[in-house]
Amino acid sequence: MATTPPVTSLTRTPTMDSELSKPTVGAVVSSASCGQVLADDDQPSRTSQLVALTRAQLRRPHTPEGDPDAQSRLCSGMPPLPAGWQRPDLEARTRFFDDQVLAAISAGTSQIVILGAGYDDRALRFASPGVRYFELDHPTTQGDKAKRLGSIQRDRERLALLPADFRLDDAGAALATAGHDGDASSLFICEGLLVYLDPRTIARLLGALRSRAAPRSTLAASLAVHRDGVDSEQAVVIANSRRRSAMNEPWRTILPAGAHLALLTRAGWHIEHAGPLPRDATHIEPHAAQVGRDAGARGSLLVVARPA
């Protein structure tokens, strides 16, 4: 019989409010999207639902044990995608992270940690003997996901759901408490997450992951970047002004590629690969005339990093 996966409780290490509104790395947080205006904590993440609903339409691989319908089943009953909703970039991004998971499993990695997991279905789609999944997300979204998983998940030992607000909670401590083995290699995934966090929180989260990363671990992340020479605060403000979900889930960090990669490096990660999503290439090329006129133009950088 299917059982609801356990949602582990956490000890909070509160962060000063003033810290939340004080960007220390690069210029990032607009007055409209800074720490005083936090995401709507009472509702499950709608951006995560939109990503999941889009992903449910894609043809994707799965492991022999995995559930090819997991994404559709997790999305059951969600409000549908808005009319005209388009995210063609999600197919390439999904492929990148699917490939990272499959490569990690092939290489013998036994722990896959998904930060800001939302309604990510990979724990079910890529279920594999001996592989444990740990998912961390905001408690409200995590609670909704636990309910949805309760009716479809077969093996709760293979997936730990950890409620965590990265602004307040220590992801490293949460993983240790949940039985994550810091001496065994892990794949850490930050897909579509870091743009929602302020730079200080990003630095703390990446440092916490580094502290749990045994040799041969991997960090795979998508970063929101803009071209050099554009004011980062202005880029955030303009990008949010074009988003319907900016009020509840504002973007907080968009940086030039070099500055964003430096955040990872300072947290103890060695960048092995960093490349744009195929359709984003023109958005971050310095010579693109379109970008020259548009301070809000941005792109995604897909990164693979190892413990330095």
Ligand SMILES: C[S@@+](CC[C@H](N)C(=O)[O-])C[C@H]1O[C@@H](n2cnc3c(N)ncnc32)[C@H](O)[C@@H]1O
């Ligand atoms: C755009 S969704 C991406 C979800 C998932 N990674 C995917 O690709 O399907 C961003 C996710 O980050 C989570 N998130 C944003 N801010 C967070 C925070 N401070 N602490 C924990 N999770 C957060 C949201 O709840 C949401 O699930």
